[in-house]
Amino acid sequence: MSSLFAALGTATNALDVLEKAIGVVQNNVSNANTPGYVTQTPTFVARPFDPAGNVWGGVDSGAVRDARDIYAEQAVWNSSQQAGWASEQASSLAALESVFDVSGASGIPGALSQLSAAFSGWSANPTDATARQQVLTAAQYFSQSFNQASSGAETIRSQTDQRLATTVGQINQYAAQIATINGQIRQGAGADAGLQSQLYNAIEQLSGLAPVTVRKESDGTATVLLGGQSPLVIGQKASPLRLAYPAAGATDPYPNAAPDAQLLSADGHDVTALATSGQLGGLIAFRNMAIPSVLGDSQQQGSLNQLAQGVADRVNGLLTSGQLSAGPPPVPGVALFSYSAASPTQAAATLDVNPSITAAQLAAGTASSANSVASQLAALATSHNAADQINGLNYTDFYSGMVSGIGQQAASASATSEAQTQLLTQAQNLRAQVSGVSLNDQAALLMQFQQGYQAAAQMITVINNITQSLLAMMQR
Amino acid sequence: MLSGLSGFNPGFLADLNATEKRISQLNQQITSGVRVNQASDDPRAIASILETQSEIDLTTQAQKNLQQASTVAATADGALASAASLLDQLRSLAAQGANTATSATTRLSLAEQVKAIEEQLVAIANTQVQGRYIFGGDDTATQPYTISAPAKNLNDPAALFDKGTPPSDSESFQVTYTDGAGLVQNATMSVAATVTGISGSTFVSQVNTALTTSGVSGVTAQIGTDGTLQFTGSNLLSVVHTLTPGVTQAVAENNASLTEGVIQNSAPANTATLYNATGAAILPGMTAQQIFDARNADGSPAAGNIFRAVHALRQALENNDQAAVQAAAGTFPSAVAQLGQATTYYGNTQSWLEQSANDASSRLITLQQTLSPLRDTDVAQAATDLTSAQTAMQAALAAHGSLNLRSLFDYLG
Numbered sequence: 001m002s003s004l005f006a007a008l009g010t011a012t013n014a015l016d017v018l019e020k021a022i023g024v025v026q027n028n029v030s031n032a033n034t035p036g037y038v039t040q041t042p043t044f045v046a047r048p049f050d051p052a053g054n055v056w057g058g059v060d061s062g063a064v065r066d067a068r069d070i071y072a073e074q075a076v077w078n079s080s081q082q083a084g085w086a087s088e089q090a091s092s093l094a095a096l097e098s099v100f101d102v103s104g105a106s107g108i109p110g111a112l113s114q115l116s117a118a119f120s121g122w123s124a125n126p127t128d129a130t131a132r133q134q135v136l137t138a139a140q141y142f143s144q145s146f147n148q149a150s151s152g153a154e155t156i157r158s159q160t161d162q163r164l165a166t167t168v169g170q171i172n173q174y175a176a177q178i179a180t181i182n183g184q185i186r187q188g189a190g191a192d193a194g195l196q197s198q199l200y201n202a203i204e205q206l207s208g209l210a211p212v213t214v215r216k217e218s219d220g221t222a223t224v225l226l227g228g229q230s231p232l233v234i235g236q237k238a239s240p241l242r243l244a245y246p247a248a249g250a251t252d253p254y255p256n257a258a259p260d261a262q263l264l265s266a267d268g269h270d271v272t273a274l275a276t277s278g279q280l281g282g283l284i285a286f287r288n289m290a291i292p293s294v295l296g297d298s299q300q301q302g303s304l305n306q307l308a309q310g311v312a313d314r315v316n317g318l319l320t321s322g323q324l325s326a327g328p329p330p331v332p333g334v335a336l337f338s339y340s341a342a343s344p345t346q347a348a349a350t351l352d353v354n355p356s357i358t359a360a361q362l363a364a365g366t367a368s369s370a371n372s373v374a375s376q377l378a379a380l381a382t383s384h385n386a387a388d389q390i391n392g393l394n395y396t397d398f399y400s401g402m403v404s405g406i407g408q409q410a411a412s413a414s415a416t417s418e419a420q421t422q423l424l425t426q427a428q429n430l431r432a433q434v435s436g437v438s439l440n441d442q443a444a445l446l447m448q449f450q451q452g453y454q455a456a457a458q459m460i461t462v463i464n465n466i467t468q469s470l471l472a473m474m475q476r
Numbered sequence: 477m478l479s480g481l482s483g484f485n486p487g488f489l490a491d492l493n494a495t496e497k498r499i500s501q502l503n504q505q506i507t508s509g510v511r512v513n514q515a516s517d518d519p520r521a522i523a524s525i526l527e528t529q530s531e532i533d534l535t536t537q538a539q540k541n542l543q544q545a546s547t548v549a550a551t552a553d554g555a556l557a558s559a560a561s562l563l564d565q566l567r568s569l570a571a572q573g574a575n576t577a578t579s580a581t582t583r584l585s586l587a588e589q590v591k592a593i594e595e596q597l598v599a600i601a602n603t604q605v606q607g608r609y610i611f612g613g614d615d616t617a618t619q620p621y622t623i624s625a626p627a628k629n630l631n632d633p634a635a636l637f638d639k640g641t642p643p644s645d646s647e648s649f650q651v652t653y654t655d656g657a658g659l660v661q662n663a664t665m666s667v668a669a670t671v672t673g674i675s676g677s678t679f680v681s682q683v684n685t686a687l688t689t690s691g692v693s694g695v696t697a698q699i700g701t702d703g704t705l706q707f708t709g710s711n712l713l714s715v716v717h718t719l720t721p722g723v724t725q726a727v728a729e730n731n732a733s734l735t736e737g738v739i740q741n742s743a744p745a746n747t748a749t750l751y752n753a754t755g756a757a758i759l760p761g762m763t764a765q766q767i768f769d770a771r772n773a774d775g776s777p778a779a780g781n782i783f784r785a786v787h788a789l790r791q792a793l794e795n796n797d798q799a800a801v802q803a804a805a806g807t808f809p810s811a812v813a814q815l816g817q818a819t820t821y822y823g824n825t826q827s828w829l830e831q832s833a834n835d836a837s838s839r840l841i842t843l844q845q846t847l848s849p850l851r852d853t854d855v856a857q858a859a860t861d862l863t864s865a866q867t868a869m870q871a872a873l874a875a876h877g878s879l880n881l882r883s884l885f886d887y888l889g
Contacts, residue, residue, distance in 0.1 A: 407515020
């Protein structure tokens with residue numbers, strides 16, 4: 001009789017175990033699309049069984065096993081970092097290249113052509129008032145084209161700063177979230193599949209933003225380092241990053257230039273060099289390299305400013321070398337352009353027509369030739385004269401070099417972004433194959449556990465019937 | 477195993493996005509007609525595109541300059557043809573006037589006709605195109621010549637010259653001469669204007685004093701038999717007269733009036749060159765002085781001076797001086813030759829302009845042919861690519877739409 005009761009107890013316990021197993025299956029199905037969630041598999045542990053020793057066995061629930069593969073996770077994190085960097089570079093460079101015309105019909109190249117044409121028309125009619133006025137009008141349009149390009153690039157710089165701030169904010173939020181989860185893990189919730197999914201999802205999102213390395217500690221918490229060096233999260237402590245824009249030093253080549261972006265750790269160390277991937281890395285590379293190549297910073301003037309200053313100085317030099325009248329004394333021509341000489345990195349933004357010049361003050365020629373100055377000016381755009389060039393390039397080629405450089409970077413970043421997106425997708429698919437929830441598998445398990453539950457319940461019914469029979473026998 | 481709850485995995489969506497981007501790009505190329513809308517479309521082509529477009533713009537402007545110069549050259553050519561016709565008339569009038577049988581009355585009538593032709597020749601010298609004096613040299617804003625008022629003889633003691641407001645006004649002479657060492661020197665001397673003016677002889681005396689004071693040797697000022705101020709001397713190379721704007725009854729203008737019957741309003745240089753599309757240059761025109769008022773190095777009228785010949789004929793007819801008429805008639809062959817040189821000059825200019833215009837047109841065609849494959853869309857290819865991309869997208873969507881989204885759960889009882 002005692003064995004019957006033991007069997008009853010065993011069967012009842014089996015119902016509990018199978019109920020828990022079914023619960024694991026329903027949790028898997030419910031979280032099939034939860035970011036960071038991996039398949040949980042219930043395990044069973046057989047109890048000791050020795051009928052001779054009156055030990056009647058049974059089953060207990062074992063530890064729930066998760067299918068997380070750390071290598072698959074790391075592959076996704078690495079791909080996220082690269083994809084994030086490339087995506088940010090592609091979109092930022094696409095914005096920057098849209099500032100510069102490449103048709104030759106508008107923008108800076110169009111204005112340069114128009115100015116050259118005005119000089120040419122003036123050279124053919126050096127004393128004609130209309131031709132002179134057309135030079136002033138073309139010069140005004142030329143200045144405005146540089147002002148607009150500079151303004152457009154500055155707007156992109158400022159938008160990049162805003163996106164940097166947003167990205168750093170997001171990084172700090174995820175770091176704080178991971179720190180909170182670490183705290184919960186330390187309090188014993190490490191086996192919680194839901195908490196683990198939150199943790200790994202936060203890490204994956206963080207990977208897209210910044211180049212982080214993650215180390216699981218023995219207590220189950222995650223230590224997150226920026227660039228493998230600077231702590232972001234250690235245990236329950238998050239170390240937020242911040243941005244700074246330090247002014248240029250007085251001894252820098254361009255002390256009045258706009259500052260570069262600097263990434264600082266929580267303890268104030270400059271960790272900008274660690275931001276080599278992720279959206280953060282892409283933004284910092286764009287902010288501190290691509291934009292200054294055009295607009296300048298403390299170390300360089302920027303190609304747009306170089307071009308503005310180069311053209312202005314050459315035009316002014318030629319005009320002031322000319323003569324308005326032989327006199328005596330000879331009256332020289334007047335400079336056409338002005339810009340802020342004290343701030344070379346503002347040359348494009350401040351380029352303007354000399355506000356005090358009149359059409360009559362344009363000197364077309366010299367004492368020996370009535371239109372030599374105007375003729376030289378007409379040929380500036382594509383001149384092979386070294387005095388009409390910047391770094392060995394005529395003004396048109398210099399502009400082309402600047403713009404095609406940006407275009408090359410943009411095209412490369414776009415192609416890289418597409419490729420990295422594909423790689424990320426592959427890594428995510430592989431992870432899903434290894435540790436994702438398969439509804440077919442869960443349905444099969446459910447059927448299995450359902451059958452086991454039904455069998456255990458039937459066992460209880462049978463045992464109950466046997467017991468009833470025995471009792472009935474004893475009552476006769 | 478992959479979750480069966482959604483048929484749209486990230487890879488599929490990424491591929492869709494890439495296809496949509498390609499479709500959008502092809503649409504833009506077809507509608508704009510331009511293959512390279514931004515630098516990343518073809519970075520290596522940017523330099524060639526912009527350089528070629530710049531050359532097109534410069535060549536187009538050069539074409540406009542050449543067209544303008546052609547108009548001027550054609551007008552000048554026509555004006556010179558008219559001048560040649562007038563010179564022919566003058567030769568005929570001169571022949572009549574030189575006839576010993578011609579009466580004084582007839583000579584006066586002939587003088588009136590010569591005067592009218594003289595005025596027409598000055599008008600030709602002042603020919604304008606679009607408000608610019610085409611024979612003005614580097615100064616196209618100033619009318620080159622004006623018919624002068626009756627001139628005065630410097631020997632006339634009643635005639636007063638060099639009137640103005642002292643001390644600012646004066647009449648000056650820049651003398652170029654060789655010094656004792658044979659070197660070319662320049663000296664400028666001025667005769668101050670006075671309110672009432674001074675006589676011709678006083679004027680000449682002051683000029684000689686200034687020459688001496690300036691250390692100029694071998695050059696002397698005197699009044700010629702024709703009543704003009706003349707500079708002579710073995711060391712003399714040239715003389716240029718200048719005035720301050722406030723001077724009236726200037727000796728320099730009187731000289732011109734006496735000898736040529738016209739006043740030269742400006743004596744500009746002629747240095748403005750015209751460039752064609754390939755950078756070759758030409759001095760496209762001549763000044764009115766070069767054509768009608770040829771001068772010697774000392775500033776005196778040269779043998780082919782047309783104004784001088786015409787004015788001398790008119791004076792001779794007015795004075796009923798048959799010998800002077802004959803002498804004036806003898807200067808016309810040189811005047812006609814001078815005009816012929818100018819006609820030839822403008823003929824050569826027109827040929828150069830026509831050739832340059834043709835070259836510019838050819839160059840533009842070549843540049844456009846260079847630019848088009850670099851920048852413009854191959855519409856046929858782009859349309860084909862677009863059709864392919866759209867078909868691929870539709871196929872991908874249709875194929876993905878037919879994916880089996882069921883799982884085992886759908887079959888459990």
